[in-house]
Amino acid sequence: MRKQSFFALFLLLSFLTITINAQQAAKNNENSSAKIFIRGTLLDSLTKKSEPYVTMRIVQKGDAMGKAIKMAVSDNNGNFKIEMPTPKGSYILVISSIGKETVKRDFQVGTTSLKSLDLGKIYLKEETTALKGVEVIAKKPLVKMEVDKLSYDIESDPDSKTNSVIEMLRKVPLVTVDGDDNIKVNGSSNFKIYVNGKPNTMMSNNPKDVLKSMPASAIKKIEVITSPGAKYDAEGTAGILNIVTAQGGMEGYSVNINGRVNNRGEGTNIYAIAQTGKLTMSMNYGLNHHNKPESTNESHRENYDSSAQKFLDSYGKSSGHDNFQFGTLEASYEVDSLQLLSTSFTMYGSSGRNYNNSMDQMWNSTRDQLAYQYGSVGKGSNSWNYIEGSVDYQRISRKNKERIFTLSYKLNTQPMKNDSYLRYDNIKDNTDTDIIKNFFLNNTHSNDKNTTAEQTFQADYSTPISKYHKLDMGMKYILRNNSSNDKIYQADGNNDTYVFQNDRSSHYKHLNDIFAAYLSYTFKYKSISLMPGLRYELTNQRVKYLSGAITSEANFRTHYGDLVPSVTANFKLSETKNLRFEYNMRIMRPSIENLNPYFDNRTPMSISQGNSNLKSEKSHTFNLNYGSFSPKFNLNINFSHAFNNNGIESISRLIGEKGEWFDDNKHYASTGAMYTTYENIGHSRNTGLSGYLNWNPTTKFQIYMNYSGYYSHITSPAQGLKNYGWTADLWSGIQYTMPCKIRFGVNFGGSTPKYMLQGKSSGYRFYSFRLNRSFMKEDRLTISAFASNIFKKHYNYNSTTSASNFVNRTSFKTPQDYYGIGISYRIGSLKAAVKKTEHSISNDDVKGGKSGSASSESN
Secondary structure, rough: HHHHHHHHHHHHHHHHHHHHHHHHHHOOOHOOOOEEEEEEEEOOOOOEEEEEOEEEEEEEEOOOOOOOOEEEEOOOOOOOEEEOOOOOOEEEEEOOOOOOOOOOOOEEOOOOOEEEEEEEEEEEEEEOHHHHHHHEEEOOOOOEEEEOOEEOHHHHHHHHHHHEHHHHOOOOOOEOOOOOOOOEEOOOOOEEEEEOEEEEEEHHHOOOHHHHHOOOHHHHEEEOOOOOOOOOOEOOOOOOOOEOOOOOOOOEEEEEEEEEEOOOOEEEEEEEEEEOEEEEEEEEEEEEEEEEEEEEEEEEEOOOHHHOEEEEEEEEEEEEEEEEEEEEEEEEEEOOOOOOEEEEEEEEEEEEEEEEEEEEEOOOOOOOOOEEEEEEEEEEEEEEEEEEEEEEEEEOOOOOOOOOEEEEEEEEEHHHHHEEEEEEEEEEEOOOOOHHHHHOOOOOEEEEEEEEEEEEEEEEEEEEEOOOOEEEEEEEEEEOOOOOOOOEEEOOOOOOEEEEEHHHOOEEEEEEEEEEEEEEEEEEEEOOOEEEEEEEEEEEEEEEEEEOOHHHOOOOEEEEEEEEEEEEEEEEEOOOOEEEEEEEEEEOOOHHHHOOOEEEOOOOOOEEOOOOOOOOOEEEEEEEEEEEOOOOOOEEEEEEEEEEEEEEEEEEEEOOOOOEEEEOEEEEEOOOOEEEEEEEEEEEEEEEEEEEEEEEOOOOOEEEEEEEEEEEEEEOOOOOOEEEEEEEEEEEEEEEEEEEEEEEEEEEEEEOEEEEEEEEOOOEEEEEEEEEEEEOOHHHHHEEEEEEOOOOOOOEHHHHHHHEEEEEEEEEEEEOOOOEEEEEEEEEEEEEOOOOOOOOOOOOOOOOOOOOOOOOOOO
C-alpha cells in the first residue's frame, strides 16, 4: 500500500510540474517565437584546424548571474547547431575553450522570420585578445585532476540543490557508498575527512550519520586525495576526503532553505552566506529526525570441541529513533591585500533512544536437548556531540605574492554518552554444572561516557624558489586527551535499587602529545610535475587507570616516532589527459574503542574488550592513475597496491571447557563464550583497479559510473589464520532532462562479498529513482521526489567468523525501502564583486580555510 501511495505521489508531482509549466507557457505565449537554429564553425586562428568538443552556452542579455538557458558542444569537425525554441528577445552566445581568447556574440530572436542564423567561421585565438562581440569563457568540468588530487564540482551538479552530501558522494571518483551508506575511498574504509583542508574528527568517526544530514547545497567541491603528501596528517590509510564548503568572493547575500519528508523521518536546514566589502560570513544549520524501524538479527555458532554444548542460537530485535542537528558559523576578514583573518565555529549533536530484546539458546550436537537459555530486554538513551572552534591568520609577502605564512589554532571536544537498562528473563539451566550461574545474569544499569578533547597549534610556510621550484614546510603540535568512564550498576534483589559494581566498571584516560614537522618540494616544468615530501611525527602516549577492575598499578607511558615519506609524479599528456604515479606511507592510530580495556560481558556468550597496548598501524600504498577530462567525456582509471605488516585486526576465539579469568581474576568468561579483542597481527596485501566514467552524449543526457575491484590477501602467522578473495563495487546512474525542464535520474549498484581475517560479509544491491523540477526566476524553487529499494522492503546482511574450533554465522534483516519528497528555496543573490588582489584567498586552494579562511593545508 505504501508503494502504491508513493507512485501516486510520484505521478502527482510529475503532473503538477507539467501543468505549472504549461500555465507559464500559455501566459508567455504571446511573446513566443518559432524555433531558430544557431549555426557556425569553430577553428583555431593559427592552424585553421577545427576545434572539437568546445562547450557553448546561451545566456539572456542583461542577466547578471549569466545563467545558461541553452548549452551545446561542437562536434568532431568544430561545427555546432543549437536549437532555440525560446521567447523573443536579446541573447548572448558564449563559447568555452580553455586557453583561448574571450569573445561574445549578441543576437536576437523573434525580430525576423529567419529559421536559421549562421555565424560562420569563428576563430579562437590564444591568450586574451578579444574578437569583436565574442567572449570565450571555459565551462568547468565536473571532475578535475591535479598533481596530488581529484576533485568533483558539487556546486555545478544540479542534483546538489536537494541532495544530501552522502548522495552526491556516490558520483565522486574513487569513492563508493554501499546500500547501507558505508563509505569507502579507493576500496578501503580507513580514510580521514577534512573540511576546507582541516581534519574533522566528527566526520571521520561518524561519516555516515553526519553526511546524510548535511545538504549538498552548502558544498563547493569534494577532493579525493589518495596519496596525501607530507603536508597532511599521516593518519588515514586510504587517503583523505576534503570537503570544500561554498565560499565568498561575491557581493550580496544568498539564503537557501530546504526541507524533506520521507518514510524514515523529516529534516530541514538553512544555509546563508553574505559578503560586503572585506567581510564574509556564512551560517549553516540543520535539524533532522530519523526513525529506525524494527530490525531483526540472528546468529548460529557451532563449537567443534563440544557435543553437549554444540550449537548456540541467538535471536534478537531492535528499533529506535534519533534526533540530529548541526550548525556552522564562519567569518573571514581581509585586513588588507596581504593579510587575512578567519574564524569558524562548528557544532554537531545527536540524541536518541534504542529498544532491543534477544534470546540465546544452547543445544547439544543432535539439537534434541536444551542445555540452557536466557532472554534479555533492553532500553537506553544515547547522545554524542562535537564542538569545534578555530582561528587562522595568513600573511602574503609583499615582494612575492606566492610566499605565504600561516598560523592556526583549533580546539574541539567530542563527548558521547550512553545510558541503558538490561533485564534478563526466561532463564533455564539443564546442565549438571549449573553453568548459567557464571553468567552473572543480574539486571544491570550501564552508564558510559567517552570524551575526546583536542587542541592543535599549527604553522606553515610556502615559498617559490624560482619559476619551476617551490618549497612547503610546517610544524604542528596536538594535545589529544581521550577519556572513557564505563560504569555498571547491578540490581539489588527484586527491588529497583542498583548498586555500583567497581570490578565490572572501567575508568581510564589515554593521553597523546603529537608533534609533527614536514618538508615538501614541488617541481613544475612544462608537462611534468614532481612533488616529493617527508614528514616526521613523534607521539608521546600515557595511559592512566583511575578506577575499575584495572588499577593504577597498570599505568604506563611510551613514545614512538614515525618517518613518513611520500612522492607524486604527474605527467600532462595533453590539455585534457594526465598520468600520475604516487607512493606514500600512512599510519592509523588505534581509536578509543580499540584501546578501551572495558570488559563488556552484558551478552555473556559474546564478550568484547579493547587492548591498551595497541600500536599504530603502518601501511604502504602505490598508485598509478590515468585521467582524461573534457566537457563531454570524463574517464579516470586507478591501479593500486597496498600492504601492511602490523594491521589492527579484530580477533575472536572460543573460551575452553574450564572457562577463563581476565584482569587479575576479576572478570570471568564461561565455557563456549566467544571473546573478541584487537591486536596488531594483520599482514595484508591489497591489489586493485578502480575507475570513474562520466559521459554527456548531449546536454540533456548524462551517464556515470564508479567501480572498484581488488584482491585481498590477509594473514596472521602467529594465529595461523589467513583469508583471501576478490571484492568488487559498482555504482552507476543515468540522468536525463525531459521536456518542461523535468530532471529524471536512476541509479543502481552493488558489491560482491568482502573478506576479513576470520571470515567474510555478504554483498548488496541498490537502486534509486529521483525526479525534480525547478521553478521561478533563476530556478529559486526546486521540488523533488525520490525513492530507493522500494521493490524489496528488507535488506539481508550476512557475515561469517571462524577459527579452528568454531564457526559463527550472523544475519541482519533491516528495512531498506526509502522514499520521500524534498523542497529547496533560495532568497537573495550574489553578484560579481569589485576586483580583488591577484592572490586573494579561495577555497579552491586547500591552503584556504572555510569561506576564504587563511588556514593552510592541514598537516
